[in-house]
Amino acid sequence: MDAAKAVPLPSDPATVMAVVGQGRILLGELSPKVDSRISQVLAQTNEKVPDDQLHFVRLKMTRGLLAQTIQTRMLREAFLLDQVGTAAADKRREAEATMSAKARQMFYETELPSLKKKAGVDSNGELDDMLRKEGSSLALRQREFMDQMLGHLYIRGKVNKDPSVPLAEIVEYYQTHRSDYEHKARARWEQLTVMFSNHPDRQAAMKVISDMGREALYGGSMQAVAKAKSEEPFASSGGLHNWTNQGSLASTVLDQKIFTLPTGKMSEIIEDKDAFHIIRVLEREDAGVSPVGELQDDISEVLRQKKILADQENVMKEVRSRVPVWSLYPEDFPGAKPLMQVSARPALQR
Structure with missing residues (x-):
């Protein structure tokens, strides 16, 4: 906590917290969620929390949310790169608009009815009011849905969700972990x-x-x-x-x-x-050791999940090499470069 006191946390919602590829993440996208969660906890505990402790909690939550948002935006950027490659900026904007329109349609057809049902409301306006009380909004949920969908499409296209697991690998794993299968x-x-x-x-x-x-x-x-x-x-x-x-x-x-x-x-x-x-x-x-025949399906699933995880890690390494990231807190995200604190507000004319 003492170290956190020395770490600055911007207050201007227009502050650029990170640059991911050609996109930016602003403090205003993060702070409403953080502030809403802190308010909920304070209301539940009904305690007075010192300012330095609040700063520590707000900083930690903001940095955690920023890291999550960076990863989501990186996958989105990688998906766009796969679609347009090194095409000119206008071609990229055109492709992005087309995909955003499809994602928006899916949001209104699938996600929005589910959100309304969960919230117990009938209109978009009522839902937006409820989301704002939680530190979100209908527009923000739509943006998050679009980013997550494009990222999911990218991962799905790169990761083999059903890798083969040969019997030889199952036997090798069994022999290596034989002590795990001993029983009294x-x-x-x-x-x-x-x-x-x-x-x-x-x-x-x-x-x-x-x-x-x-x-x-x-x-x-x-x-x-x-x-x-x-x-x-x-x-x-x-x-x-x-x-x-x-x-x-x-x-x-x-x-x-x-x-x-x-x-x-x-x-x-x-x-x-x-x-x-x-x-x-x-x-x-x-007492003895369970035979490999009884464990074959379980071991196969363990190895399958390991392969999927390794595939995902390799995809993320590739994404980090393709999509540059600058962050106000670069130590929180692998490969990120330091970002000077700047505001997205236009400079005032003198």
């Missing part, structure tokens, strides 16, 4: 429980668990008995305990029994320090 012995089981604390004495508790066991044995459904009478947290789920690793239970007695009793058969009554139990182990697996 695990089991799933059904359980009936009678807590000592719920009964006058152990003899009374023993009678209840014995009756429950006989009912489950001759009625054929431990889960039905558990739902009706068991006294453990999983009773509402029929006493069914899904896959659980060995050694993870609080009751060491139960843990030992679950991993030694034959599967598919009801146990005798088991006693630990808090309760009587009857269990039936449904399935059990020894």
